Amino acid sequence: MGIFRCMIVAQKEFVDHLTSKRFFVIMALFLIILIIGMYQGLGEYNENLAAYQEKMTAVESGTLTGWTPDKPSILSVFSAISDQVVIIGAVLAIAIGFDLVSKEKETKTLKTLLSHPIYRDEVINGKAIGGSAAILLAIGVVLLVSLAMLLIVGILPTIDEFSAILTFGVVSVLFLLVYFTLALTLSTLAPDSGSALIATLVVFIILSSLLPIAGEITIDTWAGEQPEAPFVQTFIMSGDGALISTGEERDPQEEKEVMMKYEAEAEAYYEKKMTVTAIVEAASPQTNYKKIIGAIVDPYHVAVKENSPSGPFTVMVTDPDTAPPHFMDVLAGIWGNIVLLLALPGVLFLTAYLCFMRIDVR
Template identity: 40%
Template sequence: MAAEQVFTVAGKEFTDHLTSRKFLVILALLLMFALLGMHQGIDQYNKNLESYNQQLQEAGDSAGPGMMPERPSILSVFGYLVSSLIPFGGMLAIATGFDLISKEKESRSLKTLLSHPVYRDEVINGKALGGVAALGVALVTAFALTLAVLLVCSIVPTAGEVVAIGVIGFASLLYLLAFFALALALSVVTKESGHAVIYGLALFFAIAFLLPTFGTVLGDVVAGDPPQRPEMPVTVDGRPVDEAVWMAYEEECRQHTGEMEEYRGRRQVVTDTVNLFSPIVSYHAVVWPVADPSGMPPEDAAGQIWRGVAALVVFSSVFFAVAYGKFMRMDIR
């Protein structure tokens, strides 16, 4: 495989994507909803900032270090951008990859392409690289637009917030790559582009809406019925009638607490396992601890972020491997 040939194919695909009507239309919708989300996020940020300043004035100099209110973060604005990226970013990724190979098969140009001094792995890798580059441009455009609006509104991120924005951007790219790899695999497997886009959108909505519900239901089925809380003994005026019975009841309550933790753990393991197949859930797992770091302890947040990143990487790798393996063995006539 020659790198020069890969970049040649990637350059052509990149140019085709940026001049494609379907790509530009979905990108325009993404940016439009991103702007709407930014307006809502900035409005909410200004309200939170006003409340923060009011609390500072009320606290005055008498408030101790632990009693000071927490300053609102502009990362909440990017939470609204993420809400736009989930539906429109996923559809943009599918639109970028669903016809990369199928359109060549339909037009019978794939055989002509491979008759040139270019190998199959150079073709599939070049097309994938060109699609990834186009998605990267779309993502950079959305984030740059958000930062530009913030700066125009005199909202300047701190150094820590810049790092957090970079993490959100990296997770967003992994999220787009997940559905791009899915669409690329469908483009190789199916014979027609129409079938590839239908299957891609159907899988997108199944992953977005049905899979989390299925994980919850399956977790309830596997975990079984929750343990029953022990019945409270009879009391008179708030005091137990029999002290020994009351002590036994307290011991049963402690056992019930342990059983409930075990039950929730079994159910959560099943739910988390099913959610590994959902890039949307994994994307949430990475973004929200970064956008709202006060929501959980730092150790739990770091573990959740790494699990989400690993799930997104594995999802993309599996479908790209499917596309690569199928394309290398494809019978082209």
């Protein structure tokens, strides 16, 4: 493969994307919704910050004791941006990739292109690089607009927050590459652009909407019915204000044995539920993406949730004296989701590559 010829193809595809009305319209819509979301998110952040300062004043003055409020983070604004990336960003990635090969088939230019002194792998690699560069540019513009709005309202991110924002951008690019490579693969397999677009949108809808619903049904079916607590004890208030139990008196030893059996059944139920949930999450790029973004923008609560045991008696306890973990440490704990998000674009591109190398251009 010649790097020079590959980059010529990539440059052509990149310029075609930037001059495309389709790319411009979707990107403009993306930025408009982004600006509106940033405006609303910054307003909510300022309200939370004012409430935090008011509570801290009460704590320092001694009028409020036994509790320390959580300081709001500007990274919470990027959680809302990730919701837009999941939908509009994915549509943009699909729009970039769905006709990269199928358009060449329809216009009969693929045969002409391959008749030149250029290899097939240079063509498919160049198209992939050009599309990926367009996605990288789109996310770069999103981050620049977001940072500009933060600076306009007088918010200067710290070094850690800035590194988290950059990591947010990298993860968002990886997520969009999933749908770009999916569209590229189906563009290689489909006979025309219309079929490629429909097939890609169908897969997108399945992964983003139907899979979570089917996953919930599968989880409930596989895990079975949730065990019920063996004893339900209620209390009523007597006329003199005393609480009186309405339950029957039970043998303490018998009650202990029944409760131990219930706890074992409940633990097995929640383990089954967690196993199926992990499998369903692995099949959903959206779920992986949102989980990783959650670890970036809110590492403390994600770490608490990940380290808390599951079960009917789970109580998540936060220690106000414990320093919040760095988001990179929390990301290390969900490495499986990161590997899946990294591997899926590679697998899809390999599929597109092999199909393109075997395509019949007669």
